[in-house]
Amino acid sequence: MELNNVYIELCDKETEETLSKPDASFLSKPITYLKEHQNEFLYIESPSFETFKTDSLSLEVDDVFKTYMVLLGLKVQKKHASTIKSFLNENLHGGEIKNFSAMFSGDEGLWDLNIPIDMMEGFQETTIEETLSITSNFMTKLLSALEQNN
Structure with a gap:
């Protein structure tokens, strides 16, 4: 993934x-x-x-599960709830507990998503840039699923 005009804060x-x-x-x-x-x-x-309907994202390690997480606001309508949740359930691989959350914020008109990157296909502990690329691919597939179900 080629990042342009990137702004970063720790x-x-x-x-x-x-x-x-x-x-x-x-x-x-x-x-x-x-x-x-x-x-x-x-x-x-x-x-x-x-390209995947957000302005920014955050990466962190979950305090409880110790998994890498991406947190972002997805700019799609509330009516996509079942597709978003089905996609996350079907496309996150790993343990029995899929520690993601997807909640619609009516105030902001977007989905607050917290997704474990560890459970995304192809994830390995490499660079932050590679992690962003895996996340980008995952989000692109999610948007594709939303378009198919629209």
Whole structure:
């Protein structure tokens, strides 16, 4: 995935305070950075994310399940609830517990999605950039499923 005009913040999970604003080269770091700094999350904005109907996303390690998570706001209508939830259930692989959440926010008119990246097809603990690519592919497939069911 080619990211254009990327904006990055490393933030404290508890306070959401910005700890630093690294440049795009930070994305070549190993994704394990987040396991080594579990009190932090990575916030990323890029116009490139528009391809899967979001402006930004966050990456973090879940405090309970210790899985890598992507959190984003998906700009699609509420009527897509069953397709979104079915897609997540069918396309996340792994244990019995699929620790995702998908809730529609009427105020913002978008879906708040928390998805375990560990359960996405092809995920390996490589770079942050590669993790973003896996996430992008997954979201593109989700949007394709939404179009097919429309």
